[in-house]
Amino acid sequence: MNTERLDWDTLRVFRVVAELCSMSGAAARLGESPPTISRKIDELETTLGAQLFTRSTRGVELTEAGKVVLRYAHQMAEAANSLKSEAGPQSTPVEGRIVISTGDGIGPYWLAPRMHDFQNKNPRVQIQMLVNDEPADVINGDADIALHFAEPKSHELLHHKLGVQHYIGFASRDYFRERKPPESLFEYYKHRCLMHSSYVNQVERWAPKVSELRRMIDYAFVSNSGTALIQSCAAGGGVAILPSFIAAIDDRIVPLDLPEIAPIQFWVAYTERFRRRPEGQMFVDWIRKRFEQEDAMWFREQFIHPRDVFSNVHIFPSVAASRREP
Known part of the structure; x- marks a missing residue:
């Protein structure tokens, strides 16, 4: 491999061919x-010493090596755009509309309260948030950008891992009086458990030990609404399975002093078409940086229990005592 012969123009051509799955289409564009x-x-394949596309009468398709190269080519393009936007002269404020598709938890409860930060800097950009159990199809234009709880496989999507949601048990103080x-974890079956319907669909990606737990639990309340789940839990409805960051936004419910039930990774995905829009790259950069901020420690790979964040967090004494006895 002679990487000294790599040039940006060739990689730019490669990215367009990969996006359109067509040499002739790339030529026209x-x-x-x-x-x-x-x-x-x-020339690029010779330089890298790898076949990047398989060719057929229907067009071209990325090989596994091609997918790897495409990922790095996207990263290089994003770095170049970030450099241009940050180092270049200030231009006219961007305007437009961005449609983001998110799940019922992280969108309404985490991103929405922070969205004003982006809009303060970009007052002419309207944000429309779609909240669904499944991410909208950004390839077909149902949304511009989406959060996924399974790594996107389509080579038409650019995607980046944002973090991990750690699920733990919560209950009201009244419930345990x-x-x-x-x-x-394996005593959850003795309690009324509350569950979000989208989590039920994610169970196959939970840790193997939790699969056994799921078979033991007969959920008393299942809803596709995070608000309904939290309200039921706060009213003493039972033990709710919720992301750990909920401890930072609602003190009516208390985290159990137990290990996490499941870690679920999530990604942000969008198309090259969206990235090329002036507001597109800015929003992608913003959302990625949002999950790198200090207040986003909930989404790190390593689980952080709320008791280790808030000095005054309430945990149920009998649980804490039972776990800390020698």
Whole structure:
């Protein structure tokens, strides 16, 4: 491999071919001839020492090596755009509308309260948030950008891992006044458990030990609304399975002093078409940085229990005592 011969123009051509799955389509977009496009792809494959596309009468398709190169090419393009926007002269404020698709928890409860930060800097950009159990189809234009709880597989999508949601048990203080708190995850079955319907669909990605737990639990209340779940829990309805960050936004419910039930990774995904829009790259950069801030420690790989964040967090004494006895 002779990486010294790599140049940005060839990688730019490669990205367009990968997006359109067509040499002729890339030629039309870039204003070059199909033979020129084909020659540049051949040169890139020779330089890298790998076949990047399989060719057929229907067009071209990325190989596994091509997918790896595409990922790095996108990262290089994003870095170049970030450099241009931060180092270049200030231009006219961008305007437009961004449609973001999110799940019922992280969108309304985490992103929405922070969205004003982006809009203060971009007052002419309207944000429309779609809240659904499944991410909207950004390839077909149902949304511009979406959060996914499974890594996107389509090579038409640019995606980045944002973090991990750690699920733990919560309950109201009233619920445990006359009940003994669970002393392990496997005592959840003794309690009325509350569950979000989208979590039920994610169970196959939970840790193997939790699959057994799920079979033991007969959920007393299942809803597709995070608000309904939290309200039921706060009213003494039972033990709710919720992301750990909920401890930072609602003190009516209390985290159990037990390990996490499941860690679920999540990604942000969007198309090259959206990234090329002036407001698109700015929003992608903003959302990625939001999950790198200090207040986003809930989404790190390593689980952080709320008791280790808030000095005054209430935990159920009988549980804490039972876990800390020698």
